[in-house]
Amino acid sequence: MLNHVTVLANPAKRGAEAAGRHLERLFADRAVEASLVRTDGSDAMPEWPEATDLIITLGGDGTILRAARKAAPFGTPILGLHMGRFGFITEGKPEDVEAHVDALIDGRFAVQDRVMVHGSVLRSGEVIHEAVGLNEIVISKGAMTRMLGLLMRIGDGPSMEYLADGAIVATPTGSTAYALSVGGPLMDPNLSALLVAPICPHTLAARPIVLPDSLEVDCVIETDGGEVKFSADGSAVFALIGGDHVRVRRAEFVTRLVVFSAASFYDKVHNRLLWGERVNE
Template structure:
């Protein structure tokens, strides 16, 4: 029987992440599970000098692994989602960042977390993702995907970008604005939240549109069904340039006249979960919300 493999994704410049990864790798090896890492992540560290550590294929690092274990913040978890895309391998984050909304455990829980991974004691939850493509003159020049959001933003600080927003083939409004966020429910607590959008429970299937500093009477966030097709057209008579970002990681410049189309991706992102606490408890914990005076009958886990 082939040996089980876990891909460790480690922030390459954070000492705390490297030290924790070394602990995780040793615990996995002691349990008979093979840790795998990217050479670029562990080069020049004690973990990188471990002869028992396998180096992943940079072109397909999650191949042959049963789980991607990520040590870092939400940015690192988004990186893990990117590197595991197309493999079906679930991801699990250990929070070393600030909010860590996508993370499932904290560093203090590392021993229990590794034990549960070894025992296969976790659930896998599927989260909606977005597919995006950019066209000009009917010709596609960019295609990508996002777990949290696709944003269309102005490229110049000094100038607004003018765009027409379309839903299911019909125009909604034309805005002069700083940009537009098109988000999943998972992304509703990320950039869309900062832009004034609503928080949407992750089990709700929907797409969000949140304008950023739009100069218009109607510039409210909009929530549409999961089968809706969204589009943004950069007005061709305006010289301002734009840029489209996917999860803040993948980007391309947008010339005037460009069209950006966004819809639900066929392939979801798979998140490994260690607990089934209500989403509202995660919301309260991560945002440090004051619930003093609550007199309900339920008990928070």
């Protein structure tokens, strides 16, 4: 049963605030308290009421990713309404908002637990930075930096060494994001797995690999200088230097996403990524 809903609106998206006020009225008409909270699009998320049973985001996937880092430790479900450029994680559209509200009130929805990743940076054996992400942890070089030497180890397996522009450790949810653009496979978001994908490796031997999310990924950075960054979902950016260790594992908590159809992932990859379509016709 819903008692309090927080509507998180990104004012940078045209119509988001108006849609948020409309949601407040719709929930009030159904005797559910709702609060409109505005986010400025930065990494820092605004505070929302502790009694929140559900968060509805009005923006794009970036708004969901930022909300997830704050909501996940408390187990608060998130419903994303698409008002951004692409919106693969988002579940609904503002024009269908009344139907979505009725479905929420009537309990006609499901909540999926999505794996998150935790990344930490170790320097001289000490953790100096850490972050969590719903999509991925990324190690990447700057535009004018030479290729990185990456010494990577998965679990207790052998070390793998290769030159590349970086590496991605993605969740199944993140398999349709940055990892997809470097040749990684699509993964059903309900899988308990991680994906390791090198960025522009200078070898045919370094290919994307799917592994159980019980394994930890350890990567040592070798560089002769230049810009090297650690990031989580494009945020929590931290500068790396040669000799740093980046360790990535499954996070201790999950992001709980509201869906209205169990098949929505496959609908999205078909409709938005043209999976299974013949695009040459």
